[in-house]
Amino acid sequence: MNISGNDLILACSAIGAGLAVIAGIGPGVGQGIAAGYAANAVGRNPGAKSDITSTMLLGQAVAETTGLYGLLVAILLLFVKPLTW
Amino acid sequence: MDNAILMASGADIDIMVHGLFSYEIFGQTCWITTTHVCMLLVMAVLIGFFIAANRKIKHAKEVPDGFQNVIELIVEMLDKMVKGVMGVNSSKFANYISTIFIFILMSNISGIFGLRPPTADYGVTFALGVMTFCLIHFNKFKHQHVSGVLKGLCDPWPIWAPINIISDIAVPVSLSLRLFANILSGTIIMALVYGLLGWIATFWPSVLHVYFDLFSGAIQTYVFCMLTMTYVNDAIGSD
Numbered sequence: 001m002n003i004s005g006n007d008l009i010l011a012c013s014a015i016g017a018g019l020a021v022i023a024g025i026g027p028g029v030g031q032g033i034a035a036g037y038a039a040n041a042v043g044r045n046p047g048a049k050s051d052i053t054s055t056m057l058l059g060q061a062v063a064e065t066t067g068l069y070g071l072l073v074a075i076l077l078l079f080v081k082p083l084t085w
Numbered sequence: 086m087d088n089a090i091l092m093a094s095g096a097d098i099d100i101m102v103h104g105l106f107s108y109e110i111f112g113q114t115c116w117i118t119t120t121h122v123c124m125l126l127v128m129a130v131l132i133g134f135f136i137a138a139n140r141k142i143k144h145a146k147e148v149p150d151g152f153q154n155v156i157e158l159i160v161e162m163l164d165k166m167v168k169g170v171m172g173v174n175s176s177k178f179a180n181y182i183s184t185i186f187i188f189i190l191m192s193n194i195s196g197i198f199g200l201r202p203p204t205a206d207y208g209v210t211f212a213l214g215v216m217t218f219c220l221i222h223f224n225k226f227k228h229q230h231v232s233g234v235l236k237g238l239c240d241p242w243p244i245w246a247p248i249n250i251i252s253d254i255a256v257p258v259s260l261s262l263r264l265f266a267n268i269l270s271g272t273i274i275m276a277l278v279y280g281l282l283g284w285i286a287t288f289w290p291s292v293l294h295v296y297f298d299l300f301s302g303a304i305q306t307y308v309f310c311m312l313t314m315t316y317v318n319d320a321i322g323s324d
Contacts, residue, residue, distance in 0.1 A: 057308075061263070061304055065259055065262070065263045068263060068266035068267060075269065079101070
C-alpha cells in the first residue's frame with residue numbers, strides 16, 4: 001500500500017477534528033452549572049421565572065461560544081482541508 | 086434550481102456555498118453564490134410583508150383586527166425588548182435593532198423552508214458584526230469624545246492599550262462567529278440526516294428542524310441583538 005503525504009495529512013486532519021470537538025466539554029459543564037443555578041433561583045423566587053429563563057439562555061448562548069470555536073476548527077479541518085496541497 | 090439552494094432535495098451531502106455565475110470587476114473575479122439567492126428570497130418575503138404592513142397601518146382602525154393585531158404585537162414586543170436593555174437611549178436604536186432582529190430571525194428559520202440559511206455563510210454574519218463594531222465605535226467617539234476613548238483605551242495603565250485594542254477587535258469576531266457556527270452546525274446536521282438516511286428521513290426530521298432552525302435560530306437572534314444593545318449602551322456611557 002502506498003501512502004502519500006497528502007493521505008497522511010488527511011488522516012491526521014480527521015484525528016485533529018475529533019480532538020478539536022473535545023472543546024465541547026467546557027461549554028457542557030458551564031451550561032449545566034448555569035441551568036442548575038437557574039433552577040435554584042426559580043425554586044427560591046418562582047415569580048421571576050421569565051426573567052431568570054431569559055438571563056439563563058443568554059448566558060448559556062455566550063458560554064457556548066468556546067465550544068463552537070472547537071466545532072469550527074473541526075469543520076475547517078474536515079471540509080476546507082487547509083493543510084493539504 | 087441548483088441542488089444547493091434547496092437543501093432538502095437529498096441525494097448527497099452538500100453543505101457548501103456554490104457559485105452560480107461569476108463576473109469580473111477591477112481585475113477580480115467575483116461570484117454570485119447561492120447565499121445571494123437565498124438572501125434575496127428572504128428579503129423579498131420580508132419586503133412584501135413590510136409593504137403589506139405599511140398599507141395596513143396607514144388605514145389603521147381604532148379597534149385592531151387580524152393582521153393589524155399581528156403587526157402591533159411584533160412592534161410592541163421589539164420595542165419592549167430594546168427598552169428593557171437600553172432604557173432612555175432606546176428610541177434612537179429601536180429601528181436598527183428591530184430591523185436586524187427580523188432579518189436574522191427570518192434568515193435563520195429559512196432552513197425550515199428548505200433554503201440554505203444565509204447566516205450559515207460567514208460573509209453575511211461578518212458584515213453584521215462589522216456593522217455592530219461601527220455602531221459601537223461611532224457612539225463611543227460621539228458620546229465620550231476622543232479624550233474619553235483614549236482614557237478607556239489606557240484603562241488601568243497605558244501599557245495595557247494593545248490588550249484593550251485586541252479585546253475591542255474580538256467583539257465583532259466573536260459575535261459573528263457565534264451566529265455563524267450555530268447556524269452552520271444545524272445546517273450540517275440536517276444535511277447529514279437528509280443525505281445519509283435517504284428515504285428513512287421522512288416526517289421525523291421535522292423535530293430536528295424545530296430544534297436546529299426554530300429554537301436555535303431564535304435564541305441566537307436574541308443573543309446577537311442583546312449583545313449589540315449591551316455593547317452600544319456601554320459605549321454611550323451613563324451621561
